[in-house]
Amino acid sequence: MNQEHTAAVKPADPVAAYRQRRQGLDEMLDAQGRLRPAWRRLGQYVERLGADELRRRQSEIDRRLREDGATYHVYGSPEGPQHPWKLDAVPLLIDDAQWQSVARGLQQRARLLSMLLADLYGPQQALKRGLLPPAAVLTHPGFLRGLVGAPLPEPLALPLYACDLARGPDDRLWVLSDRVQAPSGIGYTLENRQVMLETQPRLYRDQSVAGLGGFRDTMERLLSHLAGEEGAAGLLTPGPYNETFFDQALLATYLGIPLLQGDDLDSSGGWLRMRFEQPMRALLRRVDAEWCDPLELRPNSLLGVPGMIELVRRGRLALINPLGSGLLENFALIPFLPGLARAWLGEDLELPQVATWWCGQPQALDYVLANFDALILRPIARQLGPVIFPGRLDAAAREMLIARIRARPALWVAQAPAVHSTAPSVGDHGLLPRRVVLRAFAAADGDSHAVMPGALVRTSRDATDTDTRGFVGSPSKDLWVLAQSAESAVSAGRHCLRPTPIPPRAADNLFWSGRYLARAEMLARALHAWHWRVESDRATTLGERLLGMLGALAGMSPPAEASMADRLGALVHGDGRPGAGFAAQLGQLEACLDAIRDRLPGEAVALRQRLTATATASGADALEEPLTVLWALQGALEDSLMPRDGGAFLSCGLRLERALGLLALLEGLLQGDVTETARLGDAVLAAVGATGAYRRRYGWPPEPAGVFDLLLREPDFARSVAHQLEILEYAAARLPALPIAARVGWAAKVRQIAQQSLTQPLESDADTLALIHALRERLQRLSDDISEYYFPTGLPLQALR
Template sequence: MADPPRGSAGLSAEPWDEMVTGDGQVRAHWQSFISSGASDSASMEERWDAGRRLLFQNGVTYHAYADPQGVERPWPLDPIPLLLPQSEWLMIARGVQQRARLLDRVLVDFYGPQRLLRDGVLPAGLVLGDPGFLRACHGLTLPTGSRLTLLATDMVRDRDGVWRVLSSRTQAPTGTGYTLENRVVLSQTLAQSFRACNVERLSPFFEQLRQTLVALAPRQSGPDGCPRLVLLTPGPLNEAYFEHAFLARHLGLTLVEGADLTVRDQAVYLKTLGGLERIDVILRRVDDDFCDPLELRSDSILGVAGLLEAVRAGNVVVCNGLGSGVTDSVALTPWMGELSRHLLGEEPLLADVPTYWGGDARQRAEMVAGLDRLVFRPAYSTLGHRPTFGPELDHAGRAELAANIRRRPQDWVAQEPVTPSTAPVWRDGRKLARPLVLRAFACATPDGDWMVMPGGLARISADDRFASVSLQTGAGAKDVWITGAAGTNPQRRRGASPLMPDGTGDTGPRTGDLPSRAADHLFWVGRYAERADNAVRILRAAARRLSDDAHPGAEEELLPLLRLMGFTGMIPAEISGLPQADAVRGMRQALEIVADRGNPGGLRATMDRLRRAASGVRDRLPGEFSRVLTVLDEVSARPVKADPAAMHLHLDKISRLLASLIGLELDGMSRGPAWRFLVLGRRLERAIGIVGAFHGCGLGAGTSAPVAALSVLLELAAAATAYRERHPVGIRREQVLSLLLADKEHPRSLAFQIKTVQRQLEKLPVVEGETPATSPSRQAFDLLDAAAGLVADPQPARDPTALAALAERLGRLLPEISNLLSQAYFSHVFARTT
């Protein structure tokens, strides 16, 4: 039998206030924070401006599926942390540890002997009727005997100051990465207060998590002496993808998607540039039923076919264990006390929010009787989490709810409404009180114990009537500070952690395990970054000629720019084909079109493609690269008038940011495979752009080159100064084209691009199992050699017909090299394993 709910909790209109007592006194553990001046309204806004900039520059986002304005929202961190004293936190931590042990024992029984069902401790329908119970995982034995590695527990504090468990997250707990990012920001923006409050550090928890993952590996030594760990993400469109990338980078895990992995001979392998590399541990953020399309959800494209088979064979460990979503079910809550006594022989240390399950006749009667006061939720996590508030329903709504409960009672639970505690939040320049839910995290240790993170993630409600804590519906977040523990925390006596105290460390993934998918993304980051830079150069040249009357030949040079904009798809053909007499009018129209956010060939569209490509490899790019890209995305999204002078200033800002990306490529990345594919993409795109400029400016038509077109080409290639130093007498066709075609020392010549692509391609791993005759990489080498020979020929610089033939041939050859690189490294299937 379930424990009977112990009355209605938290019905008072006066909730517990986390900072102030009932008689208006500031609580003792807040005194240091207040005295440090952190809550002073005069300085709070200034400090929080810095915090918002940090969040923005770090690209901290949360994916909002229902947002019609876009998929990513800025992370809604509140600048005032939630403070809890160490003495109180230790009691909470013991309760979370007990719950973690209990839920792990429950999962072991559910997928093993099922004594809880056989002995009648739990009704069979509660478990076997849960869509989260995966029958394919029954009998699945794990090397450690346990199924949980990471646990999140959501709690609310009632009007009496008692913390009550609202729900648990055992399938793929979210929030640890966001918690770490919260701490990074607030420990910088509130540095004095952070020190004054003696706040517990988070790094021991994350170091313990990594040690636990390593200890779980079935092989304790891979080819390089250590097991291979990965974090499996659904991909960049997932709501918490930022956290996946951030956490993988901080823990030194390889961030992978399902398509990056394959199962061979009952083992899981990562598809890398160097071959298949065996995986030992998967920290997953993919829901249970999506993990294996062979045995679970057949329409899933997020998982790995055959993963369950590899787990059964003991060749890989998945954390948390597959099928652990069954204990996410709120329907288990009425039995938690009985389960604790039955399995652990202990009374529960944390109270639960009083809950009723519709599948039990007695509890169902309580639900129907309390339609006007209870909060109703789906019983199983697979059915969603959106609550229905009985007091807010009219008579017809309650009747409909009662009918739904009677129709499928097992799908419903009801909870007594708890008035959650409130904490101060910063809104529009003032402090307000808002209800909150506290999420605490626990990590298993190799010795069978559990470590609770000394902090957590507090989610504040978007509505002060009740704790609506879904970030999808506008809830906010708080960092949780455990105060007053300096010198007493046993975790601090373990010595310095190899991870930085609050997330500033960056172990990063190993450079030799670049997945094919990541190489593909990096290649296109390079291509789109160069494509954006080329578009900005064209637009700046056009805007300058419209706004600078002193520029000699400005009007004549507008025509080749118009032709080039049309060739690259930035403007329609009817504008790019205007005659010289209409060039000024046509260019003004062109700038209006390019400034239009809806133009698929405009600069904004290219920036969007760059952002999407970079989001898929956030963990592979330097942190500064991502921050510059975030600022670049924001600047390029600003509305700008088609006025030439205003557009020129706007483009100058974008140009400087794009130049920063190039600088970070050169000085901020190690020369590994990730960097090589970024460079390959940029240099190949630049080569294609140079050939396109020949075509677009009219030099590929076999006609003589007008001085206006040559002047434009020199400017776009940033070669005007170099040309004047060598040839001060004026612009001459042969000298200009020789510089742009064959000068191996000029960074924007065709010869330089081809030489750079050859050099980087030579250093990439050879695809084994392919003969030279069939190898795409070998064919790419051959095409590059042919291209190098073509640009070394001096004849195209002299003869318009030869130049036209060269441009035509390179226009086909260079894109084919891109296709061959894709075949060789992005879409092949390796036969070799390591």
């Protein structure tokens, strides 16, 4: 660190300064400190830009990622779980020739692992012929015995393959580990590329960089191959609290497939279905296998679908990657892969891999114990525990570790510590060397795997850090494969997405996004319009009545004994109950929006990020900013979400909630002292933003009959109940159509409600009150009906033994 700061004397040329800072093997500079050929153009470009401009570019990238809501969640992190995704302004460059040889090595490895997967869940020749020690496989928690004999994808059992690579001292890229259970990072890689394209267009264009569009096509072909002609495909996610949810949402959007949680699906009747939709025959799986089927695996899991394994067994569902493929992430396999490659492929492994000793072999264990402090120890499965550096342990901990290894040697491997190369990253004062690890991806395409000509690059926190776990939270990089000529570079063009059906949970979240949006907006507007009225009327009952109406909108009653200012504050900040108060309503809105990240228009994503920023600062008298954002968000959502893309659910929720809120205000108007009605009417009109409309039409001061006429029955006034019902009818008619009878039903139901509200004579306050109650009850029933019909059943699962 100190070194970095002392070197920060405003270097005119960032490359020259970097030359002083780097230590050892570097991606940009060769041993003599010259720019490597692939980096020459970028080096010149960076020299021209200078450190200040580089930093400006970096802020531009940071801003873009914030707008996109790009996050990576870290559990138990002191800064809270949501971390912003970071991307470094300087890409990592690799020339096409070198990348081609890496790609060949990855193809070979993916083929070998596909064969191994098919063998271990099939004939187990590798065990029977002594190519693999049985204990190395049978002790691994990723070996799911219920899947032995179940069909696997063909011709390649492992459809998706990811591999972590780093450059070793011999200048070659080495395999650190295989990622096959449910590899993450494709979505982040696509996001990185898009942001680079938009913020560094010139640099990108000058370089003839291989595009990522072709890999997207490969994945789409793979999905349709596995789903078959009739089947649909989706992405199974653990949900918005998962660490890589952003990656998952982005990948689903990019591939045009629905993002699904377990309770969006069921296996009724022998097919996996989203309610009312065609069978889902291929699932990109981001839920770890052991959580996927509570019938056969963890009985308490709520993330999976009961009966999923049965569908796999019957050949009716392909998972990418297959359940049980986590077995291939077994570190104990590494030392045996070269032998398997020779036996099965007749080839040597093309990519070097980190030297690994499986302690289940007595000679290996002896070696490991003799060289203990110089090695890295790790359980054979990630879920069994983290990497341990024996050299950093005290004597007691070291002895304990040795005892644990001796007790179950088959569960441990040792690896040689790897020294990775560095690459330049943008720091506060120019370029800094950071260690880099690449995650490369390959997808089955016909009878071999196609390798993505790009990768997700993660960087270390500082120049010396070698513990890859520490890479979490430090910036990522985009890998650019530089083609020889412009022709071989494929553009990363945007693709048009197929409309995807709305999963039950997404429908639920869209509907409730609408409801919370309207609820928060009406409460904020009323607070904004009334806070001075409440404070100035503290001696009268009017203040109390306004507070009562605010409480109805906020879903809570503010503490009676507190001062008016405190009571107003409580309406903003809530009383700790879920959904009570403005801040909690915003929180619920944010949670709903985050869960449908894949369906939101870009501007809505950016506004959702602004919502968080405004919500924290606001008090009852400072609601203008959140109100503005809420209005903009409503416009962005209602205008750009087509009804069939989920807009119908959003509009139904929004209009229904707004009608309910208006009814609550009108009810409040009826329940008072007659002498205060004019002032109360004035307040209600102000809270709805209807003062001008009223004044122009009915004169001033307001009369109750006029207020009811305008707010209840005037269809041309956009903030009336009648208008909400018109739009509700329109949206309800566009709710998903299966079965058809129900679709007709929704709109007809709304029309009946609307007719009742327009035609029922209002002779007395009692009539009006009765109508308000009847409308509220019918709207609530409509909401319940929509929930029951479209949303997850919410039935508790129960395991029986």
